[in-house]
Each structure stands twice: as structure tokens, then as C-alpha cells.
Amino acid sequence: MSTDTGLLSPGWAATPGAEPLSDEAWVLAMLDVEVALARAQAELGVLPAGAAETIATAARTAHLDLAALVAGVHATANPVVGLVPQFTKVVAELDPAAAEYVHRGGTSQDVLDSATMLICSRTLAWLRDDLQRTATALALLVTEHRDTPMVGRTLTQHAVPTTFGLKAAGWLHLVLDACDRLDWLLDNGLPASLGGAAGTLSAYAEYAAIAGRATDERGAELIAPFAAQLGLTAPLVPWHAIRTPIADLASVLAFTATALGKFAADVQVLTRTEIGELVEPPAAGRGSSSAMPQKRNPVLATMITTTARQVPPYTLVLLQAVAAEDERSAGGWHAEWQPLRECLRLVLGAAGNAAELAEGLEVRPAAMLDNLRRTGGAVVSERISAVLTPLLGKQKAKQLLAEATATGQPLADVLADTAPQLPVDDLLDPLRYTGAAGPLADRVLARYHGTAP
């Protein structure tokens, strides 16, 4: 058996979120689904309540043979066909009569899709918490550094001054956007999956009829109680080949990964040795190098970056599976499982790492100031251009500044020559040219605090 525990996955290795996404977790979730099915059928009188409870007892105590289940995946292309007889045997040991009711009318996809949604439901709550933790820490940074000046960089070059508060507000804004999209997903509801062999719920209806419980809904009446048992949403119709729930997960996970990736990308730039405006939080062993004792690598940002690089391509597999043929597809569905798990693991890991990064980020205002002053007045040349334009005309002002830049003439001299009446020192002070950085940071803080208009 080939075991994979994260050795090659710095994005999620040894993060707490990886555990509820293990093979074992999936097996338990599939058993939860079998229990929910039996209980929902019992609720409708289709099978004896006692049998359902025996099934529930068996699920709590079952120790299924994982290697055999994996071998079953190779034989039948899904983990449920092999799970049912294994589990039936466990139930039969408690009560052979109850065993007759295991997986009654059930189909593989109902069990696996519902189990997956159950796991998503559990892990996305966790993700929500870690995004909130990140947001809280970023909001503190925004508040503290609302007016800490730094250089704004565009196309890698110094452009005009900004503040670290606005920079961090951008990160916060993205994290809040990720939260909103996750809430939208959760508010739409993660649906249980129940459709039977080909989405008509026919066998569920047949067993109900045999038990004398046929309804006008002809099987569809089982959807709601089944979903309720799992704490999931009841879908309007079976979604074996209507993969919106998976596509929505894909979109939200891809966005969250890249939104955190923006934060990490900026941290990687600002921790560069020459820039030195930020340092990752120190921790024992964290970021050490096997060869160079002096190095402190920005490993949290690096690990988040691996997630931002991997998740969007993985979600492609999920999106492409929406264009599934037939009532259940031959390969599209099967290709979803592992990349979805991997995306969940990676995004959960990234959110935890982002929270740690935001909470412990070391900000160096002095380095920010040094960098801001590094180009002399060039960083406010936009301002000089603006003040000269009404005096000289757009064209002439531009030309004058272009010549000054080309010849290296200080902007103070240009101003003194051209417009001696203007307050040169004031105009050339980068700290006085941060525009709306403060008010904009306030807007994001108001959004965070729920007080935005």
C-alpha cells in the first residue's frame, strides 16, 4: 500500500486541517451516510427503526479494512461497492436481520457524494475560522499602520508613496472577499446527494412500495429526511450529473487560494534582503536553512504560495467535470475526488499559515522610510507634474520633467527655476503625498467591523 502523509506537500503537511481529510475520515463519513440513509428510511416507515439503530451502532464500532477498500476501488472504480459488504458483515455480526437493510436502495454515488459534502461541511467551518483569524490579525495591522508611509510599487518600480495600512487593507479586503464567497457557498447549502441508480430514486421508491409506503413523490420524499439526518441541505433534485455544488466549491477554493496568494506574494517581495520592510514571524526552527545559518526564509509565505500555484489547476478538473455526459459520467465524476480533497487540504493549510503569518508579521517602518527616500524626489514626480501642469501646460510640464529625469537634475531645482512661489519642501516630501491611503484603509476597516455604509 502506498502511503502519502504530506512529505511532499509543504502546503498542508502537519497542519491540523489535513487530518479530517484522510482516507480514514472518508470511510467514517461514508458510514455516517449509510446510517443516515437507514434512519431516514426508518423515519418514513420503510425499514424498522431497530434495524436503523443497529446499523448506527455498527458504524460507531466498525473497523473496516482500508487496504481491502482500496483494492475494491481498483476493481470497481469506486470505494462504495467494496464498503457495503464489509459493513454489512459488521452489522450482521450484531444482528443478521438488520444487515438486510444496509444500503437499501442505495447507490455508490449517493454515498460518496454525501460523504464528501459532510467532510466539506466540517472542514469549511474550520476554514472559515482560520480566515476570520487572519482577518482579525490583518485588521490590527491596518489599524496600527494606518499612517505608516511606504513606497507604492508598480511594475516592480517605485511609483508614488502609499501606506502600509493601505497595503494590509488590500490583503484584508481579499480575505473578507474570500469569507463572503465562502458564506455564500455555505448559505446556499452543501447538499446531500440522493438519486439512486440513475437519478430517479427508483429503488428507494420500490422499497417504500414494498413496505406499503409509496407516495406521490415516488421516492423523492426521502431526500429531505436523509439530508436532515446528515445536517446537510436537501437538494431540489439529485445532482449526480448536475455538478454545481462541486463547481461552486472549486470556485471558492480557487479564489481563497489565490487571495491568500496575494498576501504571500507581497510578503515575499517585502522580505527580500534588499527591501527588508517585513520579516516573517520567528519560531524555533521555522525557516531555517540546512546550509546557511544566517538565513531566515519566508517559509509561511512560501507554503501559501505553493497552494496558490496548485489549487487553480486542480479546480480545473472539477470544473471540467461539470460537462458530464449521461445520468452519471464515466470518468468525470471519478476524477473529482482526489483533486477536491487536495484543494481542501491545501486551502485549509494556507489559511492556517496565513493566520500565523498575519499574527506574527514583523513590520519595519524605518526600512519603509529608507526605501521611500531612496530615489530622492522621483517618487513624487507625479505630484510635481500635477502642480506644474496648470502653470506650464500639460505638454511642457511633461517635457520639463522628462528632461530633468534624463539629466538627473534634482526636482527641487526644477521647481525653484520654474515656480519659485511653490512650497518646494512640502511638495517634495513623500510623507505628504499619500493621497487617500488613510481614508481608504478606514473604509476596509469599516467593512471588517461591519460599519461600512
Place this chain on the structure above:
Amino acid sequence: MSTDTGLLSPGWAATPGAEPLSDEAWVLAMLDVEVALARAQAELGVLPAGAAETIATAARTAHLDLAALVAGVHATANPVVGLVPQFTKVVAELDPAAAEYVHRGGTSQDVLDSATMLICSRTLAWLRDDLQRTATALALLVTEHRDTPMVGRTLTQHAVPTTFGLKAAGWLHLVLDACDRLDWLLDNGLPASLGGAAGTLSAYAEYAAIAGRATDERGAELIAPFAAQLGLTAPLVPWHAIRTPIADLASVLAFTATALGKFAADVQVLTRTEIGELVEPPAAGRGSSSAMPQKRNPVLATMITTTARQVPPYTLVLLQAVAAEDERSAGGWHAEWQPLRECLRLVLGAAGNAAELAEGLEVRPAAMLDNLRRTGGAVVSERISAVLTPLLGKQKAKQLLAEATATGQPLADVLADTAPQLPVDDLLDPLRYTGAAGPLADRVLARYHGTAP
């Protein structure tokens, strides 16, 4: 100059949606943005109202040199740096004084991003209409074929009976899901983009100050009137490097493409010569082959499929650009423009094609019935399994049916031998084993009609 007009793009060639996404359309939209900027500044008293109107007049009459603009893209990596002087010259011909106010305080990204959102706003309304047209046509199919039996297929094999009504209801459900996601996007609002050189709006503030109109918002006060001029939403903060609006577009377009792709995938299966349950709408020349006179290729489905294949990979470029470094990125932003346009063109084309396909789809109930009866009773073996299980026990029932299948023994004989008391003909009739297909189709129709609970 290299011209591309759709010759290699069957997904959108000669569809009406391609025109408002041409280079010329983008140039006009960028001029709309320059006008909106001037008018918004005039509204705040930062520049003379007359100048703004002269700029507006010039934009209406300007015939810019597209080849020169494209050459400018090569020189500066964006189309705005070259557009501004060209357009300024046009304004200057009307009034040299007004020309001084063109693009005042503006930055390339403000103009291009806002122009892009303007175009999205126009074309997404169109997309919404074509999705609605598709939904309407599909709802008719669902209604008409609520009870038309056909075989349900899973992993390419006959599974159990279903109805064409439920099949079409699945397509309708996906189209409605696409509509909902599009509405969510539009309800969130497509934001204008205004940030200035590095997202602090500093030059806008400076020009306001020069005009004696400084505010506490230090430039941010311009966002709302600018957006209002464009009929776009005012963003909370500049989004040069906070690419949520692009990521949301990516998600919605990718989903819409693949949702329509599901419809096309099923049509491709069901129009297969051996299956013949559906035929694409006939039209002069449509689907003809250059070599085989008898062929009617499912070209609408094929063209939709090209969209479902291309859009998700293209949206990856958009998603990956979210993890942008700095205040404006060096390449991520620039890589967005063309794939976003291509996705819009493709999805608009696909929606039009889907509407045409849904409206004219030829349904062949007789072929559906033939196929449903093709395997004898095997298509209801799930039902026979269900009725035998309580009589024989799960294990024995399964074994009996497996043997019958292996030896080719008719299920009628199995039933007659095992459970002569049962109504064999009734049980073996596939038309009586469509489960909840009818009620489920009704649920989707209720959703379409807005009457779902």
C-alpha cells in the same frame, strides 16, 4: 497588422456577441471612461464643465488610429499610454484649453479596467438574455416530455429507466444555476476602477487641491461620481491589485461554459447514429459535411463543446492573476485582458447556440422507447432485485440475478420460478419504473416558474 475575426473560433465566429468585444469596442469604451473621468471631475468642480463636454464631444467623433494604438501596446505594454495623446489631439482640435483636462490625474489601469467592466456590463446583459431564452426553451421541453420514457445511462451503460423530461430538467437546472450565479455577479455590481498611479488616488487629490476642492477623502470622493457616470458600481477601494471582480467573472464564465457543455455532451451522445434519440435543429447549410451528403453533424453541440473545453483553462490565467505582487503587477494584469475577452466571446457564443439548440431540438420518443426495450428486462433488474430481496434475502436475491444475467436467463422466468405470485408483466415494464422522474421534473419547472417552495 494581424487580423483575427473568428476564422479559427467556431465557438464564437459570426455570433452577434463577438462584435461588442472587438478591438474597436474597447477603444470606444476607453473613450467612454475618459469622458466619465472628466465629467466626474467637473461635477466636483475640479475642472470646467465646458471642458468635460468638449471631451465628450470629441469622444463621440474621434476616429483613432487602431494600428498606432496596437503599436503603442508593444512600446508600453498597455493600450492607454498611446490612446491618451491621440485622443488629446482630437480634443485640442475642438478646443486646446479643454485638451489640458484630458485624462487629468488618470492612470492606464483606471482606464482599461473601467473600460473592461463597461464592456462586461453590456455583454453580460446579453448573456443573461440568451441564458433566459435557453431556459425558456428547455422548460418547454421538460413540460412536453415530462413523461416521455427513455433509458437512464450511467458509466455509458443502460442503468434504469428515466424520462426525457427529467433529462431536460437537469439541463434547465444547470442553466438556472448559471443565471443565478450571473445575477449574483451583477447584483454584487461590476465596479469602476479608480486608483491613480498606485491605488492612493493621489494625483486626483492633487488636482482637486489645485482647483481648491480638497476634501477629507483626499481623492476618494471621486470614486462614486466616476462610477455613476459609467453606470458601474463604486468600489469600496481601488482594485488594481485586488482582483476579486476578475476572479468572480472567471468563476461565473467557467461555470456557464461547462453547464452549457453538459447539455451539449448529452446531445452528442443522444444524436449518435446508433442512439438517434435526438436530432439537432435543421437549418440551411447547418452541419453539412464537405464530403458526405448524408451527414447531419451536431454542430451546435460541437461548437458549445469547444467553449466548454477552452474556457476553464483560460479562466485559470485570470484566477492566477489574483496572486498579484505589489500595487500593480508586472504581467499578471496584462495577461488577463485577452483571455477574459476570449471567455466572454466564447460564452456569449455558446449561450446563443444553446438557445438555438434548445428551441429547435428534435426529440424522437419512438427511438427512446426502442432503446429502452433493447436489453429486454435487464433495464429493470434493479427493481427485480428489490422485490426479491425481502423474499429471498439480499444475498440470495443478488446471486440469483447474477446467475440469470450470466446465463442469459430471462428475468420473467426467474420471477415465475421464484415468486409466481408477483405481477411479472407489470414489474418488467420499464415504463412503470421511472421512479420520481415526473415529480423531480416538476420541481425544476416550479423553480423555473418561480413557484418552488
Place this chain on the structure above:
Amino acid sequence: MSTDTGLLSPGWAATPGAEPLSDEAWVLAMLDVEVALARAQAELGVLPAGAAETIATAARTAHLDLAALVAGVHATANPVVGLVPQFTKVVAELDPAAAEYVHRGGTSQDVLDSATMLICSRTLAWLRDDLQRTATALALLVTEHRDTPMVGRTLTQHAVPTTFGLKAAGWLHLVLDACDRLDWLLDNGLPASLGGAAGTLSAYAEYAAIAGRATDERGAELIAPFAAQLGLTAPLVPWHAIRTPIADLASVLAFTATALGKFAADVQVLTRTEIGELVEPPAAGRGSSSAMPQKRNPVLATMITTTARQVPPYTLVLLQAVAAEDERSAGGWHAEWQPLRECLRLVLGAAGNAAELAEGLEVRPAAMLDNLRRTGGAVVSERISAVLTPLLGKQKAKQLLAEATATGQPLADVLADTAPQLPVDDLLDPLRYTGAAGPLADRVLARYHGTAP
């Protein structure tokens, strides 16, 4: 600890190729690299031969703590920083003096990249074998069915006759193409990785100098003996940030996955219930359904399809890592590891499944013949068009056939009316219109047998 053993990966679950790609395998390979480094340095006299052999002994017996290694991945973003002290401790237990020489001058990337190449080298040989097995089985099918007629399908519709021999020859051709690309990769050589902290091999040179073994190559002299110890190719220069070897793997794996995917896609079409020209090889439990006793799902083709769907997006992560910044990248490299492993696992699994599928594929010539005759003469309308064209002119012939098709007039009648002199029965016999199918199949067989010109 989160364990993943294939439960959600039908593409590779329980396939033999998955085991040599486990976490444990990677740990062993990393130890192999540490041994090779020590031995190569011993060879150059940089460290004592006895120490190198002690290190080798320790590697054979070491049982490292995998969970601790995974925890180390979280702390340092790679598995080597934690492995070195664990392994050093094992060596120290044998001989504290030898422990001083572990990982001397080494850097994480040298160890991990070399270990990865070692594992690739082992598993790609396996892949080569399974592709060869597949080719052999397909060549048998081509030979046996060289002249078995079947319908050729284009855009899902019956087009003109072909043979199953040519169809299988296409699959064989693709598998041979995959073999050729794999051979090209292996002939180029999988390179060991040795560069030291930033690709200059400086620490290796320094330790050599301390040992009195400085050379003009200043460290580069270690590359060749190190690679030789591992049975890998010596790279011209370190490739920490020159990721051609990974990109080449990506290309070959993506192609192999999709080449096998073509075989699977065709099998999925031809095993459709209505078509029934192929049946997957029967095996106990293989392809059974949990709900429908009659079903035999094409699970081998389905499992291959999951690979064809997943691998190309995963290889994107590898390709995008080529555009790495700096001497070693912060995230690009780290994002490679898991998708590369996953691609290897999936492609190995698919090749094994393809061999099994090709070896046991059940071909049904009678069904092929039935389908070929299903449209009456329409399947040879191209031929009728060809024979009428010289008689009537291109335009008139086309029109005549279009009308016949539209009105359902049999082609025999058309011919009898128009060109009574022609041998109608012969012309309408699909078995006599297979064109070059036979000679083309022979060409591919000749390629397989190495006798192509």
C-alpha cells in the same frame, strides 16, 4: 497524521506502481542520495572512505520517524532539513566521527531533486514495460482484426466504413509515440541534482579545499561521480532554477496520459449498450455495480479516463514552475513535488490498466457489422457521390444525393435511375469501401515490429 492510500484515486488505487511512489520510498531515496554524496566525496578524497561506508550502512538500517519528518516539512517547507539531523543521529550511533560527514556541503534541493530523479528513473522503467505490454496486446488486435469491418464515426455520426484493425492501429500508434517520447526522455538522461546553496557548489568546493583537494573546477568536479553513484546522468550545470528536467517529465507524462485516454475514450463509446462492439475484459468483481446486477461497467476505461483528465492540469503546475525567479524559487519548486508524484502514480496506473484492457478486450465483429449496415447505403454515400461526380458534374451529383437523403430515397434507386450501367450492389456494399484501412494498419504494425521504412 493524515493518511492517503488511494481511496479517492481510482486512477492508481491498489496498482503496483503506487508503492514505489510512497512517502517511505521518498525517504529511502533521500537516504540513497546522502550515501551517494558521501561516497562521491570519498572517491575524491574529500572525506574518509570508512565514513562513507558507515553512512551507507546506517542508510540501510535507518528507520526514520516519518511523522517527525512531515512536521519538519511544516517548519522549513522541505523534508530535508529535518531528515539530516535524524539521519545524522543514526550514523552517530554507529560512529560519531562518521556522523560529522553526513550531508557535507549539501543543500536540501540537491537531496530532494536527486531523490526524485532516482524514483523517476525506477518508476519510468516500469512505465516503459507496461506501455510495451499494451503495445504488444494492441498489435495482436491489429493483426487479428486487420480486415474486420466497422463503421467510421466522425462528429459522433456514421461517416464511412473503416476496420477495427485500423482503429486499434491508431491506439497502437499513440502508445508507440508515448514510448518514443519516454525513450527520448530517458536517453537525454535523468540528471542528478548538485548545486549547493545557490548553484555554485561553493561549500562542496570549500570542504574539498579544507581536505586539500581543491581543483580548477572549484566544486564542479563532484557532479560526475555523484551522479554515477546514483546511476543518474551528470548534468552540465546545476538545475535548481533551470527546470528543464521537470518540464520534460511533465510533457511526456501529459502526453502518455492523454494518449492512453484516446484508447479509453474509444472503448467507452464502443461499449455503449446501443453500440456494443467491444466489451471490457471480465474479471471477478470487476466493473460490478452496487445496485444493478446486470451491469458490467467499463471500469478500466473509466480509470484510465480519470488519469487523462487529471494529469494535464497537474503538469501545468510543473511547467509554470520553469519560470522560477532567483537561484532557487520561493514556492515554484515546492509546488512541483506532489503533482509530479501524482502524475507518476496516475500514469503508471493507467498504463497497467491499459495493458489489462488491451490484453482482454472482447471484440464483437457481428455487432460491428450490424452497426455498419444500420443506415442502409448512407454509409457509402461518399462513394456514390464520387462515382456520380464524373458522370453528372460535382454540383449536380451533390444536389441529387442531398435530395435523396432529404426524401429518404434509397441510394440503390438513385443509382439505378441515374447510372444503370454501374454495379450497384458492389458500390453499396460497405465491406468494399474500407479504402486504405488494411495497408494503413500494416504500416503501424511494421512500425511496431521495427520494419517500417
Place this chain on the structure above:
Amino acid sequence: MSTDTGLLSPGWAATPGAEPLSDEAWVLAMLDVEVALARAQAELGVLPAGAAETIATAARTAHLDLAALVAGVHATANPVVGLVPQFTKVVAELDPAAAEYVHRGGTSQDVLDSATMLICSRTLAWLRDDLQRTATALALLVTEHRDTPMVGRTLTQHAVPTTFGLKAAGWLHLVLDACDRLDWLLDNGLPASLGGAAGTLSAYAEYAAIAGRATDERGAELIAPFAAQLGLTAPLVPWHAIRTPIADLASVLAFTATALGKFAADVQVLTRTEIGELVEPPAAGRGSSSAMPQKRNPVLATMITTTARQVPPYTLVLLQAVAAEDERSAGGWHAEWQPLRECLRLVLGAAGNAAELAEGLEVRPAAMLDNLRRTGGAVVSERISAVLTPLLGKQKAKQLLAEATATGQPLADVLADTAPQLPVDDLLDPLRYTGAAGPLADRVLARYHGTAP
């Protein structure tokens, strides 16, 4: 008609390579294919030589209606069905008899695939030249800066010294790798496409038979002369659904894009204002900003980066089309055309931009030296660790240096305290710790000059 001329494509706008990839170029190439088909058939005596020459004359003078062709794409999902009658009319105007022979036996895919390969053949030669130009310029940089010291950066942090010569050698190595892969592709040969309706060449054979020129090859004899007419390689078998040639193009283009992307990524880092070790070549208007007169944006690197970001996802569409169903696929093939063109345009554009960048790159050795000295001795701490290890033992040496780093103690003091016998100044001089950088750069130069062993 929607026109796209590069306004949103900074990767290729106004580059010379875009023109031979226009719609018009494709129309001309399709006509070239029709001519080649007629001439090859004439060569075999299947049609009159005079007719073939009339067809050739018509192709030279034809001005087809592009808008009508694009409308035809919408009707039939490909550009050939509409091209044939348009072109036939042109021929008929010259000679109605010759018009009968246009596209004789031909199929859309033969024409379009062959036209595409013809265009690839022309544009890839161009690409080869621009890669060679880039390599030449980089080789000059390597030679000139073989010993120019600079800091090596890993995970964004200063690691150990290296040289700019080795850095540029890495870029050169990748460009040579791209050349090798392109040569491999071209040496394999770009194949003409000839298969007829479903890959059996049946209609070609039929027309040959009618002309009394039937052969044992039954149509396959036409492949070689047809390919020869086009200057393309004769494929072993038709490749309508054996898409290796497209997959190979995809791999080579994706690699070339990302290989150039590595060069661009490094330039973007090294031109950062704080780092300032490189400056992009100046040119009139190049890289100017609409708002900030002082800025010189690294636009060449930015435009190359857009290519590196777009091409890999686009090639995915090509790779996924390999898993095509049937004799010709319904959507996979059609989805290839535009992304292939876009990849060619982008990669050609990037190669031209890379050549310009390499030829004009301004290198600033003084800035490199400043940065190298910025961290005091920390940049050689690896060396100090190496020299102390034999004296103190690995563990103690590491600990000592960690403490020095933590407390900020200068390494000179550490050395003076611990090992006063060592030549401190020498050991701490970063210029004396560049390891094998020089010899490694020489290796790559030897490869470039063809003198590598």
C-alpha cells in the same frame, strides 16, 4: 465582424510574428493545401495536370470573402466547408472543367490540419531564429560577465555569492534547451494531414480507381506526394484522431514560453528599484508611464511574462484534445485551432522581445557589488560554517554561528575568537567565494559554441 488585432495582447501586439498568423494567412495556407492536393493527384494521374495548374493560378489570384468564410464557420463548425465553393467559383471563372477537380476526395480536416502545419512550419523557423538571436546575445553577456560577482538569492533571501555570468548562463542554457526541443520537433517533421472522411482515404482511392489509377495502397499512395508538394513530412498514417503532432507542438511551445519566462522573472527581480542591478534597454517611448515621468517600466520582461502566464493553460486545451473519441472528434479538434494560434503568436512575440532584451540589457556591476556587501559577512556564513566544522565539530560550529546571527555579532569577531589562525579577511571576502560559478559558465558557453564534451 469582430476584429482583434492585438489591442489586448501585449505579448504579441505589433510584433512581426503576428502577421503570418492572421486569418488571411490561414486562408492562403488552406488554398496552398487545395493546390497541393490537386498537384499531387495530377502527379499520380488522377486528374489532369492542366486542371491542377489552373487551380494553382486561381489560388494565387483569389480574393476570398473572409466575412462569408467566418459565417460558414458558424454554420458548419469549420472554415473549409465554406471555402471550397468560394474557391471553386474562382477556379470556374478561369476554367469550368478545372473547377470539377477542386478538393477532389478532400475532407475539411485534411485541409485545415495541413494548412496549420504549413503555418507552423513557416513561423517556427522564425521562432528558431529569434531564439538563436537571444542565445547569441546571452552568450555575449555570459562571456563579458563571467566573473562579475553578485549575490545568489534563494527563497528571496541572500544566500551565497555567485556571478552574473552564471546567472546569464542559466538563461542561455534554457534558451538552448528550447532550441533543442524545437529542433527535435522539426526533425521529427511537421506532418501533412491526409485521411479523407474517416481516415481511410477512401474517396481519394475511389477517384483514383475511376481514373484507372487504383493501387494496392488503396489511397495511401497519395500521402507522400501530397506532403512533398507542401514541403511537409509524410505521416505514416492519417492523424485526424492521433494528435501527437499537436501535443508535441503544445509541449515545445509551453516549454519555450516558460523558459523565456525564467529570464523575464529574473529581470523583473533585478530591475526592482531597491535592487537596481539590471535596467531594460532604453528606447523611445519604451516603458514610459502615463502618469509618472520618472518611471522606466521593465516592459519587455512584462510582455514576456504575459506569455509565460498564458501559454501553459492554453496548451492544456491542445493536450486534452489528444484523448479524442471516434475517427474525428466532436469538439476536441475544433477547440485546438485558436489556442494553438494564440500560443504561436505569444511565443513568437516573446522570443522577439527576449532577443531585444538580451541584446540591450544594461548590467550594473557596481550595484551588484553593493548588494553583495549589504549584509556584511552573512553572505559567506556558509563558508565560515565549513571552515569551523572540522575545528569544532558540525554541531558546535552551527550553534556558534546561529548565536552570532541572533546577537548580531560580526563573523570577523567570531572567527578571531575561535580560530585566530585563519585568514579572516580572505574568508569573509564574498568575491573569493563564488565556487564553481566561472567553470560552470564556461560549460554553458562551450555548449553554445558546440564545444561541450
